[in-house]
Amino acid sequence: MYSIKAWSDDGRKAHIEFNADHIIYHAHFPGNPITPGVCIIKIISEIAELIIKKSLRLSMVKNLKFVSPISPVDSPSVCVSIDRIEEDCKMLKIKGVIADDNKIYTKFSIIYNCL
Template identity: 45%
Template structure:
């Protein structure tokens, strides 16, 4: 679990499409010592896992990540610069039992 570890939830707001979370990265987390020493960057796989965990909180049940159709990391999340990161989740249920989630992550410094 990366929520309450790598990220702390600052706020949560229900939206017509789903839910928007504002998170604070923990610059002292061990992952930043390894990725990358002296120039910390949030790993893309951690961003995807965080979106999954937030979606689980939003719908109130565990999810299994079956497919990632599109993932682009156009900017980095540097925990020394990004004190808040916004995760706006659009959640739909295209088929029975399935959940589709879309999220464009942004911070005060850049759009990811």
């Protein structure tokens, strides 16, 4: 559904590219593909795991704002930025945005349990 194309120098920003031909977009929505919210949360989680090099389990979505829909056709490439990371024993709190040069798509604040 997506691939990581590049990382920022500080390792907290992943530049990703969506695959508009992925099967998920055939159902969500035909002719006007939009990245599902659950897939956005999964992408954030996978990138957080790569950053901290630990497996995570979603504990709580404190705040999640879908500011603009992410279309793999109109916005095939975006940046997932983890602006704040707080790790406390077995808990990880992250805060960040998904955006491109022109638009913010998603703002998030999520808590994970470290496995």
